[in-house]
Amino acid sequence: MGCVTRQRTPRCGGRVRRVMRSGAFSSWARTLAVGLVATSAFLAPAPGVAETAPIPRVPAGVTAAGAILIDQADGSVLMGRAIYTERPMASTTKIMTAVVVLETPGLDLDARIPVKSVYHRYAVWKDASTAHLHTGDSLTVRQLLYGLLLPSGSDAAYALADRFGHGSTRTARTAEFISRMNAKAAELGLSRTQFGSFDGLAPTSTNHITPRSLARLASYALGNEQFAAIVRTRTTSVPGWTASGGRRIYTWENTNQLLGRYWGVIGVKTGTTTPAGACLVFAITRGGRTLVGVVLHSASGDARYRDARLILDAAR
Template structure:
């Protein structure tokens, strides 16, 4: 990604066309300190791992230091939609040219939504989380915000994101963006706060299904009245690379660096982790998960490659 705060690369594949501060020293949690000899060394500026079942800390490194979070922001956008009372996931949303213009202006990651196409809310969730589509996130914000203009509705939606953060006890988090593109830089969180968010979101079956998918093909109603098939690949390369990985979201930005919210389940135990600003995010996520599952890391993680032309984030 080349723009300021959030992640983006090339256009996602679409059938019929071609088409995603405050630094402190490391802190190891009491739980991890008990086995400090086995605690992993990670290059992340901030990292956190929790047991999703108990909520207990497994590993921690500057977990309460506020940092830019790039497109991991979209995790909250999707959580707000899914937590909306009476949400209709089959509701159809018409893609506006405004969403495409926004992506083009910001050089943002995209689901390559086509103007006039009609996609369901459920499909927009996939478009937001897999190729990290800022256009899909914009469509959700515009649909689920309130107000008489697009600007008012997106502002309203961001307010809902902040209200949700407060309700989840995310005390060191602030959103000024629905997708992580923050001109003012007031879009930040901490590893601990984002782990709380992920733990909450993963309780929703739809969220779990979306973030676990390595890829998806979605048929939407094209503007012409025909059918367009969107093909999206998950930018989270931990899926298919680490056995038991189940999600969650990538993010990359100039200020944020490479970020990752991740989860994995083994033998009935689920771990949720967060890495902020780490050029070795996948390898370090693997180390953290091995530590949490009581497994010694003996080899380098072989990261799943994405198809040519797929979004990178």
């Protein structure tokens, strides 16, 4: 029995060690440090400099309240609109959910996670997009990541947060997981960013980001091969294990309608709630160059794709 899902609108790095020789950096260490600063500058721009520098505007006709396009190689901003304004991000939150899972020390992607009834009940209560997980089934971490990022399953997000959070109760585990999402945002230097949930279904006051920070997060996430492989997948079928030892086939389609419809698109994630409007994080590889874009609060679900196309067309 297969399950095909769709997106719905809910109601509602490493450290640099200083190497000293005779009280000063050795020449090779100095060179290394300069190189690292140069290549990571897009993750932590100098306060008051990047945020006031003029940037090209997005094309006329883009409906999104906030938008940006960056070059993944150096983080340079190619065009944008209100790129430092905080906005709710809906299910694009799940990019960070995946990052925290994928960066878990000793991660076993083939480890099985049992599906609890509370995961399904949560998705129903929130009227959220779902991977249609069945209580009692077991799916691997890898499979749940597909369920998280393709159909944007809030039930899959809950399952992962419950499994990878630390604590004696579900509430404690999910809260600790969310705290690690925020810690990762701080580590990456994502300014004006806060995560209040593992799936984006939290009040705007506790779950918001800027287009600039979201583009930087997506650019970082795409550096993980597993993440990149998942978000460029248009559809997949995976076998889950039932409580009786049988198999259940889960079939998921990617909610990102740019995939396969705009040349070179390699992901990344959709999101929709009433406060956030229609959101889209997208990426394209063209001529050996990868560009990462964001539109937040487009006029409609269809408009977010038109907005992305307008932006990408202007970048040719």
